[in-house]
Amino acid sequence: MYPYADGLWAPRNQWYVAGWSNEITRQPLERWLLDEPVVFYRTEAGQIVAMHGRCPHRQFPLAKGNVVGDRLECSYHGFTFDKTGACVRIPTQTKVPSSCRIASYPVVERWQWFWIWMGDPALADESLIPDHDTVKLTAPGWHAVPAATHLLKARHQLMHENLCDLSHLTFLHPGIIGVDDVAATEFEVQGARDWFRDERTMLNQEPTGFFSDILGYHKPIDRLMSMEFFLPCLHLAAEIFLAHDKKEGEPGRELGAYKVHHAVTPSRAHETHYFVAYSRNFAVDDQRVTDIINAAFAAVLQQDVDAVEALEAMLQRSGERQFKDFLARGDATSVQVRRAMEALIRSEQKGAASAAA
Structure with a gap:
């Protein structure tokens, strides 16, 4: 069923990206996360404090x-x-009762993001945060750039399923990152429980103007495309570009690779924080390339924002009921992720009920 089953919204015993490190100063900042107000500030030593707001x-x-x-x-x-x-x-x-207190939350800074754990603090294992060197946010030879911040007027599920469905690139982002073969190409889904990967290979492609501009290459290319999702928050889109000049059965030379890092964090029932960065391993010192990518990604991200907000508006006008949505083969990743997210939430609810009993 679509959206999530009744009573299911978001897991709490997880790490979520809460914002950019440079947002937090000595001046208190409020941000709604998991339907709660959270106040952030820095101590004199520079540590981020997060408490109920x-x-x-x-x-x-x-x-x-x-x-x-x-x-x-x-x-x-x-x-x-x-x-x-x-x-x-x-x-x-003069006397302060010990019962007068508010919740505080573990916070970890990684790269230029800060992550928050709003569930049971005893379970807040920092090793559960995706390795930033592995995902190329801090790896040598890669240039990582903060790209965008949006407060979506839509529930987080809609952006998760949008990002997990690469076929939408053909129709929502034509001429920039989308071409006909993205939707038409066979793909494989890997993973289970808290990690999924969709990958596809497109050979002998005429590069779009965007790709030609950033790669400085105007001949046919091979595109190795993937999307990984580290539940419940981080999506990692990746592309490797190869020159289509190989002999039969041999890989062409790599022209470059880039990754887009999408952090999707629930704010309120119908609001979502969306923090986006990207990294690349080519032209890392070329500001012209950075400017081209910034402009193109701004347009692509706005198209995604507009799409998920239109979906949210339709769902709310339809009375918040569940739908039996028609599923195509291209929905395989999104549906597996939907089931995995629901399983995470149910497992957490079951654990809380057992503890209460």
Whole structure:
């Protein structure tokens, strides 16, 4: 069924990208994540603090508060919290009950992103964050660039399934990254549970103007394309470009490779944070190439945003009911990912119910 089954929305015992490191300063910042307000700030030593964003006294937004030393003071009545979420000062009384506290969340900075864990903090294993060197955000010889930030007016599922379905490139992004063969090419789906990969090979392609411009190559190319999804947050689109000048059965010479890093994080029921970066291993010092890619990716990302927001609008106008959607072979990756996400959420709900019992 589509969208997710009733009662299923997003898992909590997972790492999510919460934003760009340079967003967090000594000035409190509010961001809604997993349907909760979270307030972020940096300590004097530069550590990121993440806490629940409502003061327990009058529910005042703590992002409107003041950072005093390493503590956060509510600017409504002066309740003050340390970085663990414990209240350490109530101006109208000397005794501070231990029950006066707010949740604090583990945060890890990787590359230029910061990641948050909003579930059980005892389960927050940093090794579960995808290796940034492996995905080419920090690898030597690769140039990584922050590309875009969007607050989508759509549930996160819609962007996940959009990114997992490479066939849409042909029709939503024609002439930039999409050509007829993307949808027509056979593909293989690998993975299970928390990792999936869709890959396809397109031979003897006339490069689009975009690819010719960034590669400086105007003859036929071979495109090795893949999309990986590290549940529940990070999509990694990758392409390797080869010159189609090989002898029969031999690979052509590599012209270059690039990756697009899509971080998709639930905000509220019908809102999603979308943080995008890309990296490449060619023309790494060429600003002209960076500018060309920036302009093209801005157009492509906006097309994706417009599409998923149109889907969300249709679902809401249809009364939030579930649909039995017609499935084509090209939906194989999206459907497997949908089932895996639902399984993650159900497993977490089952664990919480067992603990409560």
